[in-house]
Amino acid sequence: MRIQYLGHSAFFVEAGKLKALIDPFYDEDIKQEFSLNDVNTIFLTHGHGDHIGHTKEIAEKTGATVIANHEICLYLSKFDLQCHPMHIGGRTNFPFGKVKMTPALHGSGIETEDGVVDGGNPGGFLIEVDGKKLYHAGDTGLTYDMKLLQREHVDVALLPIGGNFTMDVEDALIAVDFIKPKIAIPMHYNTFPVIEASPEAFIEKVSTAHGKILTIGESFSF
Ligand code: NI
Ligand code: MN
Numbered sequence: 001m002r003i004q005y006l007g008h009s010a011f012f013v014e015a016g017k018l019k020a021l022i023d024p025f026y027d028e029d030i031k032q033e034f035s036l037n038d039v040n041t042i043f044l045t046h047g048h049g050d051h052i053g054h055t056k057e058i059a060e061k062t063g064a065t066v067i068a069n070h071e072i073c074l075y076l077s078k079f080d081l082q083c084h085p086m087h088i089g090g091r092t093n094f095p096f097g098k099v100k101m102t103p104a105l106h107g108s109g110i111e112t113e114d115g116v117v118d119g120g121n122p123g124g125f126l127i128e129v130d131g132k133k134l135y136h137a138g139d140t141g142l143t144y145d146m147k148l149l150q151r152e153h154v155d156v157a158l159l160p161i162g163g164n165f166t167m168d169v170e171d172a173l174i175a176v177d178f179i180k181p182k183i184a185i186p187m188h189y190n191t192f193p194v195i196e197a198s199p200e201a202f203i204e205k206v207s208t209a210h211g212k213i214l215t216i217g218e219s220f221s222f
Contacts, residue, residue, distance in 0.1 A: 001013065001014070001015035001129060001130075001132040001134060001155075001156075001221065001222055002014045002015070002219060002220070002221045003134065003156070003214075003219065003220055003221075004032070004033050004034065004217070004218070004219040004220075005185075005187070005214035005215070005216060005217065005218055005219075005220075006021075006024070006026035006027075006030055006032075006216065006217070007026050007027060007030065007191065007216040007217075008023070008025050008026065008050060008187065008188060008191045009022070009023040009025070009045070009050070009051060009136070009138070009139070009158075009160065009187050009188045010022065010023050010024050010025050010026040010053065011023075011136065011158065011187075012032070012033070012034050012039075013127065013134065014034065015096070015097070015127075015129035015130060015132060016096055016097065016129050016130055017040075017095060017096040018040070018041060018096035018097060018127075018129055019034065019038045019039050019040050019041070020039065020040070020041035020042065020043060020064075020127075021039055021041075021042050021043070021058065021064075022042075022043040022045070022125065022136050022158075023043070023044060023045055023050075023051040023052075023053065023136075023138070024042060024053045024054045024055055024058060025049070025050045025051055025052070025053025025054070026053060026054070027216075028054075030216060030217045031217055033217075033219050036058065036061070036062065037061075037062060038062075039058060039062050039064045040062070040064050040065065041064055041065055041066075041067060041094075041096070042055055042058060042059055042064050042065070042066045042067070043066075043067050043068070043099075043125050043127070043136065044066055044067070044068035044072055045068075045104065045122060045123055045124055045125065045136065045137075045138030045139065046069075046072075046104065046106060046107070046108035046119060046122035046123065046138055046139060047071075047072050047075070047108040047109055047110035047117070047119025047120070047122075048107070048108065048109070048110075048111075048119075048139065049111055050191070051138070051139070052110070055076075055081075056076075056079055056081065059076075059081040059082070060079070060080075060081065063082065064082070065082040065083065065084055066081055066082065066083040066084070067083075067084045067086060067099060067125075068083060068084075068085065068086070069085065069086060069087055069088075069101070069108070069119070069120040069121060069122075069123060070085040070086075070087055070120060071108070071118050071119055071120030072085075072108070072110070072119050072120060073085040075110055075117050075119065086099065086101045087101060087120075087121070087123075088101055088102070088103050088121055088123055089101065089102075089103070091126075096129055097127065097128050097129035097130070098127075098128040099125060099126065099127055099128070100125070100126040100128075100152075101123045101124070101125060101126075102123055102124040102125065102126055102135070102137075102138075102145075102149070103121075103123060103124070103140075103143065103145050104121075104122040104123050104124050104137065104138045104139060104140035104143075105122075105140050105141040105142075105143050106122040106138065106139040106140050106141070106165070106166070107119075107122060108120055108121060108122040122138055122139060122140070123138055124136055124137040124138040124140065125138070126149070126152060126154070132155050132222065133152060133153065133154050133155050133156075134154075134155065134156050134158070135149060135152070135154045135156070135157045135158065135179065135181065136158045137157065137158060137159050137160060137175070138160075139160055139165055139166045139188065140160065140166055140167065141166065141167055141171070142167050142171035142172075142174055142175055144178070146175050146178040146179050147178045147179075149178070149179040150178065150179055150180050154179055154180075154181035154182070155181065155182050155183065155222055156181060156182065156183045156184075156185060156220075156222055157175075157176065157179050157181035157183070157184050157185070157209070158185050158187050159172045159175055159176065159184060159185070159186060159187065160172065160186075160187055160188035160189070161186040161187070161188065161189050161197045161199065161202050162188045162189035162190070162191070162194075162195030162196070162197045163195060163197060164194045164195050165188075165194075165195065166188055166195075168197060169186075169197055169198065169201050169202045169205075172184075172186065172202060173202065173205055173206060173207075176206050176207075176208055176209050176211075177207075177208050179209075180208050180209065181209050182209060182210060182222075183209060183210045183211075183212055183222065184202075184206055184209040184210070184211050184212070185211075185212050185213070185214055185220075186199045186202045186203075186211075186213065199213045200213070
């Protein structure tokens with residue numbers, strides 16, 4: 001499995017038949033190590049603008065299937081996009097592998113010109129392809145439910161550390177202890193002043209996993 005960090009909570013993921021974007025809110029100037037035309041799946045953890053990002057444009061252009069909760073799929077159906085609805089705790093077999101939607105403690109309202117639309121419950125994703133497991137936590141506070149993920153034997157966990165809207169470094173370290181992934185990668189920090197955080201502080205203290213900082217645009221294979 002190969003991932004490229006696109007900044008904030010956005011990642012490109014390539015594994016087998018899967019060529020996916022997760023929460024595609026990113027700066028288009030980033031040197032993409034993939035062709036946008038090849039993207040066949042877009043994972044959306046929740047309805048906030050800094051996660052929906054370029055979803056509509058990319059899905060329109062590529063015909064990619066969006067995987068999101070039921071309420072976000074209902075909202076996206078207005079734009080004629082392909083959407084596969086899931087919900088918290090559900091696991092599904094796709095042609096490329098397995099996906100489980102995990103809980104997140106957060107909001108999910110979708111800001112539109114006509115006001116805020118219900119975006120259901122926020123979540124995260126456990127994506128399994130050819131025996132490799134990637135966990136993207138979405139936006140979430142620390143939750144004791146994360147302990148259940150230890151049983152999943154996660155290879156790489158992508159965890160928010162920016163605080164204010166999500167876990168900060170201190171709580172993300174506890175999350176790593178709960179999840180016990182092989183590798184923990186911080187995300188959702190330093191995009192805005194209110195989520196300033198030190199990924200180095202996270203890496204320095206992370207003990208039950210190998211911590212890794214991905215700079216924006218950097219790729220990592222596992
Ligand atoms: Ni959010
Ligand atoms: Mn966010």
